[in-house]
């Protein structure tokens with residue numbers, strides 16, 4: 056299936072998908088009855104129309120339109136895509152029907168990897184209540200910085216942030232279900248990296264353009280006494296997670312970016328999440344890498360023409376902006392640079408201070 060076809064599929068409004076499959080009016084504000092777990096009295100499914108995603112506070116399931124169909128129909132990613140394409144008259148030009156057994160195996164393992172990471176998030180999101188009781192300092196730090204996990208509009212809910220202990224599998228998962236992708240899973244969850252460094256962190260899921268979890272960034276929320284660790288530790292690269300191919304936030308930014316043909320690029324994960332909270336949902340970040348040919352192709356496929364760069368107000372930010380501007384102009388894009396606040400500020404701290 057071509058990237059542009061997938062992009063079209065992901066741009067079908069979530070309200071239309073829910074209405075077509077369940078008959079419910081999903082256009083109004085507020086929660087609706089969740090068909091995924093069968094709400095009895097209190098509606099717990101929240102639709103985010105701006106990013107075309109959903110989250111259920113009852114069954115702790117969230118994602119995009121494709122994920123909704125996967126869960127509702129009990130099918131895999133590709134089946135869900137095909138179903139949506141046929142329901143909304145989107146023509147699939149090129150089938151993902153490879154006869155090469157190696158290619159088939161790779162796709163199967165890729166699916167297994169994505170599904171395992173998705174499962175970590177849904178399992179760990181059921182544990183916020185327990186974390187509040189057993190690790191109040193960490194819980195409060197997350198709530199103060201990213202908002203309450205029970206508030207549908209907090210960053211914590213919208214981005215699926217969760218706590219994971221990084222030493223083993225979450226309760227409810229087994230190693231044998233990861234056969235063939237164990238090493239990649241360990242790389243994604245940073246398992247067995249210096250455990251002290253991994254304490255007191257919240258996991259920020261990194262999703263690819265199709266909303267599938269490819270890795271995590273673990274952000275330190277509480278300082279570990281007497282030690283200096285980086286604020287962010289990101290999943291190690293693997294055959295399923297290539298940092299130079301993923302824009303953080305693109306899965307949520309794609310709808311508005313396609314509509315306006317504009318995209319904002321910021322430096323960090325927190326910058327993206329904060330700008331989205333302020334309505335700038337066509338915002339993404341690179342992951343400390345240069346703009347690659349894959350990135351540029353994604354921009355072209357979305358039909359984006361104008362890129363606005365929001366650099367950090369420091370020497371590294373200036374250097375990055377000069378490099379990105381050159382690359383983007385050479386590739387035929389229009390570029391704008393938006394500076395915020397004072398020397399030393401980043402867009403996140405600027406907006407937080409407002």
Ligand SMILES: [Zn+2]
Pocket residue numbers: 089090091092093099100111112113114115116
């Ligand atoms: Zn539900």
